[in-house]
Amino acid sequence: MHWFCSLFNYSSSKHMQKKTWILIFSVFILQTFTYSKALDVTQYGAVGDGVTDDSQAFLKAWEDVCSGAGDGQLIIPAGMAFMLQPLKFEGSCKSTPIVVQILGNLVASSRGKWKGDKDQWILFSDIEGLVVEGNGELNGQGSSWWEHKGSSRPTALKFKSCNNLRLSGLTHVDSAMAHIHINGCNDVTISNLRINAPESSPNTDGIDVAVSSNVIIQDCVIATGDDCIAINSGTANIRISGIDCGPGHGISIGSLGKDGEIASVEDVCVQNCNFRGTMNGARIKTWPGGSGYARRITFNGITLDNVENPIIIDQHYNNGDSDKSTDDKSSAVEVSKVVYSNFVGTSRSEYGVSFRCSTRAPCTEIFLKDVKIETASSGMGQVAQGQCLNVRGGVSTLAVPGLECLALSTDMLSWGTMPEQACMLPQQSVQPNTRPLQDPLWVYGSRGQRLGVYSVVLTSLISFGFSYVLG
Numbered sequence: 001m002h003w004f005c006s007l008f009n010y011s012s013s014k015h016m017q018k019k020t021w022i023l024i025f026s027v028f029i030l031q032t033f034t035y036s037k038a039l040d041v042t043q044y045g046a047v048g049d050g051v052t053d054d055s056q057a058f059l060k061a062w063e064d065v066c067s068g069a070g071d072g073q074l075i076i077p078a079g080m081a082f083m084l085q086p087l088k089f090e091g092s093c094k095s096t097p098i099v100v101q102i103l104g105n106l107v108a109s110s111r112g113k114w115k116g117d118k119d120q121w122i123l124f125s126d127i128e129g130l131v132v133e134g135n136g137e138l139n140g141q142g143s144s145w146w147e148h149k150g151s152s153r154p155t156a157l158k159f160k161s162c163n164n165l166r167l168s169g170l171t172h173v174d175s176a177m178a179h180i181h182i183n184g185c186n187d188v189t190i191s192n193l194r195i196n197a198p199e200s201s202p203n204t205d206g207i208d209v210a211v212s213s214n215v216i217i218q219d220c221v222i223a224t225g226d227d228c229i230a231i232n233s234g235t236a237n238i239r240i241s242g243i244d245c246g247p248g249h250g251i252s253i254g255s256l257g258k259d260g261e262i263a264s265v266e267d268v269c270v271q272n273c274n275f276r277g278t279m280n281g282a283r284i285k286t287w288p289g290g291s292g293y294a295r296r297i298t299f300n301g302i303t304l305d306n307v308e309n310p311i312i313i314d315q316h317y318n319n320g321d322s323d324k325s326t327d328d329k330s331s332a333v334e335v336s337k338v339v340y341s342n343f344v345g346t347s348r349s350e351y352g353v354s355f356r357c358s359t360r361a362p363c364t365e366i367f368l369k370d371v372k373i374e375t376a377s378s379g380m381g382q383v384a385q386g387q388c389l390n391v392r393g394g395v396s397t398l399a400v401p402g403l404e405c406l407a408l409s410t411d412m413l414s415w416g417t418m419p420e421q422a423c424m425l426p427q428q429s430v431q432p433n434t435r436p437l438q439d440p441l442w443v444y445g446s447r448g449q450r451l452g453v454y455s456v457v458l459t460s461l462i463s464f465g466f467s468y469v470l471g
Helices: 002-034 055-066 453-470
Strands: 049-053 073-076 081-084 087-090 098-102 105-108 120-125 130-133 137-139 155-160 165-168 171-173 180-183 186-191 194-196 207-210 213-223 229-231 235-245 251-256 262-276 280-286 291-307 309-314 334-347 351-356 363-375 385-389 391-395 440-443 450-452
Touching: 055 073, 055 081, 055 087, 180 186, 207 213, 207 235, 229 235, 235 251, 251 262, 251 291, 262 280, 280 291, 280 334, 291 309, 309 334, 309 363, 334 351, 351 363
Parallel strands: 049 081, 073 098, 081 105, 087 120, 098 130, 105 137, 120 155, 130 165, 137 171, 155 180, 165 186, 171 194, 180 207, 186 213, 194 213, 207 229, 213 235, 229 251, 235 262, 251 280, 262 291, 280 309, 291 334, 309 351, 334 363, 351 385, 363 391
Antiparallel strands: 440 450
């Protein structure tokens, strides 16, 4: 009997050891899979108290992540505010993509304590497959700059030569000048941003795009002292949708042609956007004396609420004072193939549509379809007026008085595309794999560690293991 009990105890002991090893192995696997290699700026000495200059810590962290460390992921943790002087995050980088998660707040130095470059506050340049995302905030501390309107003021966030760029989720407030500038970038997606600055703040554009192609801007709320979005020269294949704009100066093509510039903008679609209390709605603005073109532009599905100039083409633009501009220049940027479709809402002025084009290069193939704009002040459903100068094109109905210069046409879209077709999203090049290495179900703590879905499965296995051991 004694030998039987000894054998039973030995067998039980071996069985228990097996269970223990299974449990230890499961814990090891869980730790392996939940461990994140992402770099955190606080590991490099960033304090995050909103006062200490954390610039050098950010640059050191960037140098490592760009060199391939941290699986190409950089974390700016939540619950902290990092004061930064002007910074340049430059490529090229070994990792693709580079993912910068901004979960905390970034705060610019005030004008009196500013050190270095006044062209921009934060610059990303020459980076392939850059992803900047998060629910953090970038505060440009612009109020200390705005009274110095004539002096140099920095753009808050600039991207230069960054192809396959993704920017999403962030809040941008009070830039000294423009909040976001995209230059020389191809295949760009900007989404789910909030941009805020006082209506009185000068030149605080929301998003400026220049010399870039295949750009998507969608689902953003923008309230500034200037253009919500400005599309400048050298751009093509731009798709803008789901923008809530106001206050501000609307969504603009231009200005183009300043100082004799040869401008080029083509294949732009703006659709399903709201303008609330803005100075302009859908605007195209060019300087006298320029050359080049702005063509194949569609504004479709636009809602207007008390907008000063709902639809405007101004080839006499003179930095906001087109009344003083003359038409004696020898050239002008040609504006053609523009469609305004499905507009509804109210105008703060008596004019809902204003076309002020050049005698040197009249606007051609300008079409209106289903445009219903009333004056906000009348309260009686009074239709807003239109005004024409040197414009040729057509309207589907004569619903806007004063636009008799445009021919009534059932074939108004003779240049070959309906607005819905013109607004189809472009085919982009190969997208970077922006999914984090440990596809997060949630993020815990403030150090950027991630708990993946498969880790949750492992957690369940461990729970089962405990039950197995204890049972």
